[in-house]
Amino acid sequence: MKNCMKYVASAGVWLTLLTAGLTSAQGQFNKRGNILISDQFNNRVIEVDPASGSIVWQFGNGSSVAGPQSVVAPNDAQRVGALTLIAGTGAPQGTEATCANAPCPDNRVFVVNQAGTILWQYGKAGVTGSGPGQLNTPVQATFLPSGDVLITDQGNQRVIEVNQNRKIVWQYGVTGVSGTGFDQLNNPNSGELLENGDILIADENNNRVIEVNRSRQIVWSYNNSGDPSVLSGAAFASRLCNGDTLITDSNNNRILEVDAAGSVTSTYYTNTQPGSIPNPLPTRAIRLCGGNTLISNQFDGNVIEVTPQGTIVFSMGQVGINGSGPGQLNGPYDAKEIGDYVGITPPFGDFFGFPIH
Numbered sequence: 001m002k003n004c005m006k007y008v009a010s011a012g013v014w015l016t017l018l019t020a021g022l023t024s025a026q027g028q029f030n031k032r033g034n035i036l037i038s039d040q041f042n043n044r045v046i047e048v049d050p051a052s053g054s055i056v057w058q059f060g061n062g063s064s065v066a067g068p069q070s071v072v073a074p075n076d077a078q079r080v081g082a083l084t085l086i087a088g089t090g091a092p093q094g095t096e097a098t099c100a101n102a103p104c105p106d107n108r109v110f111v112v113n114q115a116g117t118i119l120w121q122y123g124k125a126g127v128t129g130s131g132p133g134q135l136n137t138p139v140q141a142t143f144l145p146s147g148d149v150l151i152t153d154q155g156n157q158r159v160i161e162v163n164q165n166r167k168i169v170w171q172y173g174v175t176g177v178s179g180t181g182f183d184q185l186n187n188p189n190s191g192e193l194l195e196n197g198d199i200l201i202a203d204e205n206n207n208r209v210i211e212v213n214r215s216r217q218i219v220w221s222y223n224n225s226g227d228p229s230v231l232s233g234a235a236f237a238s239r240l241c242n243g244d245t246l247i248t249d250s251n252n253n254r255i256l257e258v259d260a261a262g263s264v265t266s267t268y269y270t271n272t273q274p275g276s277i278p279n280p281l282p283t284r285a286i287r288l289c290g291g292n293t294l295i296s297n298q299f300d301g302n303v304i305e306v307t308p309q310g311t312i313v314f315s316m317g318q319v320g321i322n323g324s325g326p327g328q329l330n331g332p333y334d335a336k337e338i339g340d341y342v343g344i345t346p347p348f349g350d351f352f353g354f355p356i357h
Contacts, residue, residue, distance in 0.1 A: 028056035029114055030082050032339035035294070035316065037303055038074040038086075040331035041096055042324050045077045045086055047338070050314050053327065059084065059116050062324075064096055064104040066125035068118060072106035075283075075333040076140040078344075083111050083119065085149065087141045090128075095331070107134070109141040109151050109162075122151065122162050130156045130175050133166055140190045140236075140334075142345045150199070150345070152191045157184070159191035159201055172199060172212055180206055180226065183216045189283075190236045193345040200245070202234040209237040209247055222247065222262055231256070235283045238343030246293070246343055248285045253278075255285040255295060268310055270297045275319040284334045287343045296335045301328065303335040 028034065028049055034056065035048045044060030063070040066088060073091035077084055088106030091099045098104065108123035123135035130136060136155030144150055148163045158173030173185040180186070187205035194200055198211050198219060207228050211220035218224070222245065223231040233251035240246055240257070244265060247256045257266040270282045280300035287293050292313065294305050302317030317329035324330060336344070 028054075030079065030338060031056075034338045035303065035314075036077050036079055036084070036336050036338055037296075037316065037329065037332050038077045038334040039329050040073050040075060040089075040298070040333040041091065041322065042330040043070065043072055043074070043091075043096075045071065045074050045084065048316055050316070053316065057114065059086065059112050064091060064098040066090075066106040066108060069116060071108075072104050073331075074106075075138075077334060078141070078143060078336060079338050080111070080143045083113055085109070085111050085141050085143050087138045087151070088123070088125075089137055089139050089154075089333075107136060107138065109135065109138050109149060120164070122149065122166050128155070139188075142192060144193055144345065150191050150193060152188050152201075154187055154189065154204075157186065157188065159185070159188055159199060170214065172201065172216055178205070189234065192238055194239050200237050200239055202237040202247070204234050204250075207231050207234060209234050209245060220260070222258055233281070235281075236285060238286065240287055240343050246285055246287050248282050248295075250281045250283060250298075251279075253280060253282065255282065255293060266308070268293070268295075268306060270295060270300070270304075273300070273304075273312070273319050275321075276300050277320050286336055286340075288337055288340050289342050294335050294337055296332045298331050298333060301330065301332065303329065303332050 037046050043062050046055045047057035049056050060071045061069050066072050071088045073089050075089040076087040088108040090106040091104040093103045105126050105128050110121040111119045128136050135153050138151050139154045140152040142150040148161050151160050156175050157178045160168050161170040163169050178186040185203050189204040190202040192200045198213050200211050207226040208224050209222045210218050231249050235250035236248040238246050244257050244259050249256050253271045255268040258264050280297045283298045284296040292305050292307050301322035302319050304312050305314035306312050322330040
């Protein structure tokens with residue numbers, strides 16, 4: 001099965017739940033082609049109709065206190081059928097007005113329905129830890145075909161696979177230990193399941209991207225030496241249909257595509273827009289099925305879609321200005337097009353069995 005595919009919700013035991021709201025009064029929720037954005041420091045996840053720029057769905061009431069209707073500084077969101085998987089990362093000290101004197105933790109990965117009801121959760125609201133059921137700055141979560149969830153638990157220096165019963169069934173990285181040795185990470189920022197069963201990890205502060213197998217052996221890497229002139233601040237990585245790897249080189253403000261031999265095949269700099277700040281520190285680049293790339297250009301306050309030639313064909317947010325006003329975003333960390341799963345873990349099967357409790 002190719003890793004380039006369009007997602008179509010299919011029949012199954014959870015069909016009614018997953019498609020609830022598709023014919024709602026809004027008429028736009030979960031529409032193929034809408035953009036799901038983790039609007040980090042506005043403490044919300046929004047779904048945007050790119051044609052009109054209007055927000056058609058939102059989770060998060062803006063509060064910097066983690067709770068049943070709030071999410072603090074989300075770094076990642078993924079639509080699974082009509083459910084939304086969200087990583088409640090938490091806001092570092094000084095990033096939000098209400099977090100000026102101390103961090104505002106969230107430390108949850110959870111699933112919500114269209115009504116905003118939390119159906120499944122791993123991690124405890126506002127609790128930072130490494131014990132059973134605890135997380136420390138989860139920056140990304142990926143739904144797996146098995147129904148498990150792959151969580152990049154950054155502050156605990158690990159990527160974990162959690163089943164629906166909230167048990168860790170696989171882990172890469174020694175909990176709480178940063179390093180470059182066997183089974184070690186340093187501030188990991190993403191983990192993606194590949195079709196061969198391996199996990200592709202953006203090992204941010206080690207300035208590298210690694211592919212590891214289930215025995216925790218590195219089977220492929222880019223910049224394993226950690227040279228910051230090659231790659232600095234690996235924020236996200238995904239494997240493309242042609243076998244190349246798309247990498248968000250955050251500290252260098254660029255998006256790289258590299259082949260299996262490690263040669264760069266394309267580069268896009270995200271700080272060249274009129275009005276851009278010098279260091280927007282992009283955090284996500286997702287290749288779309290049509291060939292364009294959707295980029296979360298964090299501190300430029302916008303999400304852009306660019307063609308292979310580097311032409312911007314869609315933009316959401318005010319370039320160079322982060323805010324909460326109409327048409328503004330604040331540190332957007334992640335954006336995905338609904339129905340387009342190129343380069344990220346595709347739904348290999350038809351199972352979406354999140355328990356309702």
